[in-house]
Amino acid sequence: MRREGTLLLKRSEVAALLRLEECIEAVEHVFRLHGEGKVAPPGILGVHARDGGFHIKAGLLEMGGRTYFAGKTNANFPHNMKRHALPLIQGVIVLCDASNGYPVALMDSIEISIIRTGAATGVAARHLARANSSVVSIFGCGNQGRISLRALAKVRPIKRVFAFDRDEDESRRFAHELSGELGIEVTAVADPAQSVLQSDICVTCTPSKQYFLNRDMVAPGTFIAAVGADNEDKQELDPQLLVSNKIVVDLLEQSATIGDLHHALDKGLVTRADVHAELGEVVAGRKTGRTSEEEIIIFDSTGVAFQDVVAAAVVYERAMREGRGTIFDFVE
Amino acid sequence: MRREGTLLLKRSEVAALLRLEECIEAVEHVFRLHGEGKVAPPGILGVHARDGGFHIKAGLLEMGGRTYFAGKTNANFPHNMKRHALPLIQGVIVLCDASNGYPVALMDSIEISIIRTGAATGVAARHLARANSSVVSIFGCGNQGRISLRALAKVRPIKRVFAFDRDEDESRRFAHELSGELGIEVTAVADPAQSVLQSDICVTCTPSKQYFLNRDMVAPGTFIAAVGADNEDKQELDPQLLVSNKIVVDLLEQSATIGDLHHALDKGLVTRADVHAELGEVVAGRKTGRTSEEEIIIFDSTGVAFQDVVAAAVVYERAMREGRGTIFDFVE
Numbered sequence: 001m002r003r004e005g006t007l008l009l010k011r012s013e014v015a016a017l018l019r020l021e022e023c024i025e026a027v028e029h030v031f032r033l034h035g036e037g038k039v040a041p042p043g044i045l046g047v048h049a050r051d052g053g054f055h056i057k058a059g060l061l062e063m064g065g066r067t068y069f070a071g072k073t074n075a076n077f078p079h080n081m082k083r084h085a086l087p088l089i090q091g092v093i094v095l096c097d098a099s100n101g102y103p104v105a106l107m108d109s110i111e112i113s114i115i116r117t118g119a120a121t122g123v124a125a126r127h128l129a130r131a132n133s134s135v136v137s138i139f140g141c142g143n144q145g146r147i148s149l150r151a152l153a154k155v156r157p158i159k160r161v162f163a164f165d166r167d168e169d170e171s172r173r174f175a176h177e178l179s180g181e182l183g184i185e186v187t188a189v190a191d192p193a194q195s196v197l198q199s200d201i202c203v204t205c206t207p208s209k210q211y212f213l214n215r216d217m218v219a220p221g222t223f224i225a226a227v228g229a230d231n232e233d234k235q236e237l238d239p240q241l242l243v244s245n246k247i248v249v250d251l252l253e254q255s256a257t258i259g260d261l262h263h264a265l266d267k268g269l270v271t272r273a274d275v276h277a278e279l280g281e282v283v284a285g286r287k288t289g290r291t292s293e294e295e296i297i298i299f300d301s302t303g304v305a306f307q308d309v310v311a312a313a314v315v316y317e318r319a320m321r322e323g324r325g326t327i328f329d330f331v332e
Numbered sequence: 333m334r335r336e337g338t339l340l341l342k343r344s345e346v347a348a349l350l351r352l353e354e355c356i357e358a359v360e361h362v363f364r365l366h367g368e369g370k371v372a373p374p375g376i377l378g379v380h381a382r383d384g385g386f387h388i389k390a391g392l393l394e395m396g397g398r399t400y401f402a403g404k405t406n407a408n409f410p411h412n413m414k415r416h417a418l419p420l421i422q423g424v425i426v427l428c429d430a431s432n433g434y435p436v437a438l439m440d441s442i443e444i445s446i447i448r449t450g451a452a453t454g455v456a457a458r459h460l461a462r463a464n465s466s467v468v469s470i471f472g473c474g475n476q477g478r479i480s481l482r483a484l485a486k487v488r489p490i491k492r493v494f495a496f497d498r499d500e501d502e503s504r505r506f507a508h509e510l511s512g513e514l515g516i517e518v519t520a521v522a523d524p525a526q527s528v529l530q531s532d533i534c535v536t537c538t539p540s541k542q543y544f545l546n547r548d549m550v551a552p553g554t555f556i557a558a559v560g561a562d563n564e565d566k567q568e569l570d571p572q573l574l575v576s577n578k579i580v581v582d583l584l585e586q587s588a589t590i591g592d593l594h595h596a597l598d599k600g601l602v603t604r605a606d607v608h609a610e611l612g613e614v615v616a617g618r619k620t621g622r623t624s625e626e627e628i629i630i631f632d633s634t635g636v637a638f639q640d641v642v643a644a645a646v647v648y649e650r651a652m653r654e655g656r657g658t659i660f661d662f663v664e
Contacts, residue, residue, distance in 0.1 A: 008340075010664045045377040047390050047401060049430045054401050056388055058379050069379060069386050073403045073426045075433020084432045092426050092435050092662065094405045098381045100416045101407020103424050106438060108662040326660070330424065330440040332342045 005327040007316065009107035013324055017315045018115050020122075020150055027119040028126070028283060030061060030310040031250075035280030035287075038062075042305030044254065046231075052077030053231075059305035060098050063313050067098035070309040072109050076231075078207065088207075089113060095312045103330065105316045109308075112315065116307040118147030120250060120279070121225045124299040125201060126155040127282045127289040128248060129223035133200035134159040137192060139213070139236070140206035141165035141174035144227060148203045153182050161186040162195030166206075193217050204228050204236040211263075214238035220294040227301045229260045237298065239264035245296040246276045254302040261300045337659040339648065341439035345656055349647045350447050352454075352482055359451040360458070360615055362393060362642040363582075367612030370394075374637030376586065378563075384409030385563075391637035392430050395645050399430035402641040404441050408563075410539065420539075421445060427644045435662065437648045441640075444647065448639040450479030452582060452611070453557045456631040457533060458487040459614050459621040460580060461555035465532035466491040469524060471545070471568070472538035473497035473506035476559060480535045485514050493518040494527030498538075525549050536560050536568040543595075546570035552626040559633045561592045569630065571596035577628040578608045586634040593632045 009017070033039045042059035058071040074091035081088060091109035096102060125133070133156040138145045141163050152158055161178065163186055165171040171188035179186040189195050196202055196217045204213055205227040213236060218224065228236045242264040249255035252275055256262055264270045277287035279299065290297060319325045341349070365371045374391035390403040406423035413420060423441035428434060457465070465488045470477045473495050484490055493510065495518055497503040503520035511518035521527050528534050528549045536545055537559040545568060550556065560568045574596040581587035584607060588594055596602045609619035611631065622629060651657045 008660055008662075010660075010662045012664055040380065043377040043379055043388075045375040045388060045390055047375055047392055047403075048372065049392060049399065049401065049433075051431060052433060054390065054392075054403065054428065054430075054433070056375075056377060056390055056403055058377055058386065058388055058405075060379055060381060060386075067381065069381065069407070071379075071386065071388055071403075071405045073390075073428075073435075075401070075428055075435075077433045080432055084434075086432050086434060087663070090433050090435065090663065092438065094424050094426070096386065096405075096407055098386075099383060100412055100418050101381075101384060101386070101409045101422050102416075102418060103405075103407075103422065106424065110663070328340055328342075328658070328660070330340075330342045331419070331422065331442070332344055 005329040006103050007105040007319060008326040008328050009105060009315065009319055011108040011110050014107050014315055015111040017318045017324060018111060018311060020115060020119065021154060022314060023115050023119040023311055024122045024151060024154060026310045026314050027116055027307050028123045030306045031123060031280040032283045034306060035278065035284030039306050051079060057305035057308055059309045061306055061309040061313065063310065068309055068313045069096040069098040070094065070312045072308045074109055074113060093308060093312045095316055107312060107315060112308060112311045114143045114147050116311040117144060117227060117301065117303055118151040120301055120307060121148045121203060121227060122151030122155045123283065124225055124279055125152055125223060128297045128299055129156055129201050130221055130293060132157065133223065135199045137162045137196045137199040137202045139164050139192065139204040140228060141170040144205035145174060146178065148205055148225065148227065149178055152201060159184055162189045162192065162199065163187065164189050164192040206236060207234065208236050209233050211235045211238045213241065215241050218296055220296060222296050224298045225301060226260045226298060230302050231258050232262065235263050236260055239267050239269050242298060243269050245298055247274065247298050247300065248277050248279055248282060249275055249300045250279050250302055251304045252278055254304065255300040259300040259302040337661040338435050339437040339651060340658045340660050341437060341647065341651055343440040343442050346439050346647055347443040349650045349656060350443060350643060352447060352451065353486060354646060355447050355451040355643055356454045356483060356486060358642045358646050359448055359639050360455045362638045363455060363612040364615045366638060367610065367616030367618055371638050383411060389637035389640055391641045393638055393641040393645065395642065400641055400645045401428040401430040402426065402644045404640045406441055406445060425640060425644045427648055439644060439647060444640060444643045446475045446479050448643040449476060449559060449633065449635055450483040452633055452639060453480045453535060453559060454483030454487045455615065456557055456611055457484050457555060460629045460631060461488055461533050462553055462625060464489065465555065467531045469494045469528045469531040469534045471496050471524065471536040472560060473502040476537035477506060478510065480537055480559065481510055484533060491516055494521045494524065494531065495519065496521050496524040538568060539566065540568050541565050543567045543570045545573065547573050550628055552628060554628050556630045557633060558592045558630060562634050563590050564594065567595050568592055571599050571601050574630060575601050577630055579606065579630050579632065580609050580611055580614060581607055581632045582611050582634055583636045584610055586636065587632040591632040591634040
C-alpha cells in the first residue's frame, strides 16, 4: 500500500514542472497510443452556468508501468477578467492511481490546459506541416498564441511570424515578447489577409464565434491548426475551407460536436467520412500525414482528456522526483 | 472579486461539519427544487479501470443567494480493503462558485457520499413509508447500513431493527453499535426472510450483483429503499418486485441505466411509464406519495449529483462560518 497523502501543486509549480519539449513528446506518445487503439475512449461532461460553464474531461493512461486516471474540471467564464479580475479559464485536475483509486495529486489546471494544447499543435505540425515551414501566422495573441508559437518553433525552422489580434495592444505586446524570447522576427499585423497568404503555418486560437479564415486567404501547402473552437458556439474557419482539403482531428467524436468540423457537418458540406484521420492514426503510421507540398491540411484541435492525463502524470512524477509541492492527507 | 484561496477539507473535518439532520433537510430541499424543475439536469461520467472504476457526478445549484457547482470524482475499487488497505470508495469533490468558476473548496468525498445517500433514504421514508413505521430490516451492515438506519430514526418512530449481512461478524457488530447509539432494539439475523415480513421498512445497501429480495418476502405496506445498485452490474431486488408495485426513483435517467429499475426494464417487465414518480416530484407535491396503508413502495436510489452539490455547499458554508479547514492558493 502506498499512502503518502495527496500532492498539491499550485499554478506556478505546475508551470515550472511542465517543460514544453517534454510535454510535446508525452503528448505525441499518447496520441500514438490512441492511434494504436491502446487508450480507452475519454469522457467529457459539460454543465452550463449563467455567465459561463464547467467542463470535465476524464481519462485513463498507462505510463511507465503505472496507470493513471485524471479528471480535469475547468471553468470557462468569458467575462471573468473584466468582471472579477479572474482568469477566463480556471480549474483543478484530480490525478489518481488507477490501480486503487487513490488521489495522488490535485493540481491547478491552467498551465496544463495551455501547454498540452500547444503541445498538440506542435505534434500536429511535426506530422502535417511542410518540413521547411518557416513562416507562421497567429490569430489570437493570448496564452494559447504564445504556447502555439513556442511549440511550432520546437518542431519546425520558424523564422518569421505575423501576429494578429482584435486588440492591437495584444498583438504588439506579443510581437515584442516573442521576438525577444525566440530570436525570430515577429510582426504585429492589422490586416492578416496578406500575411496568411505568405505563411506555411496558420494557427487560430481566438474565442471567436464567427469564422474569419476563408479559402481565399490560404495558399496551397499551408498547415492550419484550428485551436480556438472547443465548444459548439465557437468558430474560426469558413466551413468551405474544410471542403476538399485534408482534415485531421484530435478526436472525431469531439470535433464533430464542438470543433470547427461540426459547423461544416451541420451545413452538410462534409460528412464524417470526409475526415482523413485522427491525429493519433497519423502519428502511429496507420494513416498518411502530408503527401504533397501543395495540399492544405487542417488540424481541428478540441483538446482530449488523454492530453491532460499524460501532462498531469508528467508533472506529478517530476514533482515527486524533485520534491516539489505540498502534501495534504484528505483521508485523515 | 473574492479571492480567498481554496479551502481544503479532509475526511474527518467533513464528517464533523455535515450533520445528518441538516443534510436530510438540505437534500429534501434540493429534491423539491428538482421536482419543481428548478435544478438543471445533472451530469454523470464513468471511466473503467482494471480493478474498479471512476465516476464523476457534476451539477449546479443555487443556495442562499449563491450558485455552486460541484463535481465529485469517486473511485470505486471493490477489492481495495483486502489488497491495499484502502477504502472501497475514495474521492474528491471540487466545489466552485458558479458565478465566476473559482474553486472555493476541495474536500474528501467519502463522508458526503455516505451521508447524502442516507439522507435521501430518510427523505424518501418521510414521504413514502407509513407514518407509524417502527420495524426495519437492513441488508448490508456497512457504512451505508449505518447511515440509513440513523436517517430512518430521524424521520420515523423506529423501535426494532433486523440486521443482515453475509458476514455475520458485520451484522453482530452493527447490532451492538447501533442499538447502543440509537437506544433501540437491533438484532443480527442469519435468515432475513421472516424479519422482512415483519418490517415496515426494508433497506438494501449491499454490493450484490444478484437479487436477494423477492416478492414473497415483502408484506403489504412495506417501504423498500433500494440503495445498493448504482451501476449496471449491481442488483438487489427481484425484478418481479417492481411489477405492479409503486416505483419512485431519484432520477429516472439514472435508475433506468444503473439502478435496480434497469434490470426490470431490460427484462421487459416494466416500462419507464410504469415509474410512478421521481422523488422530487413527490416532495414538491406534484405527484402523490403513499396513498394507502397497503401499497408496497419501492424507492430506487442511485445517487444524484445535486445531492453532492448541496451537501458540499452545506459543508463549505459551515466550515467558513466556523473557521475550519486549510486554505491553499492554487493559482499563485
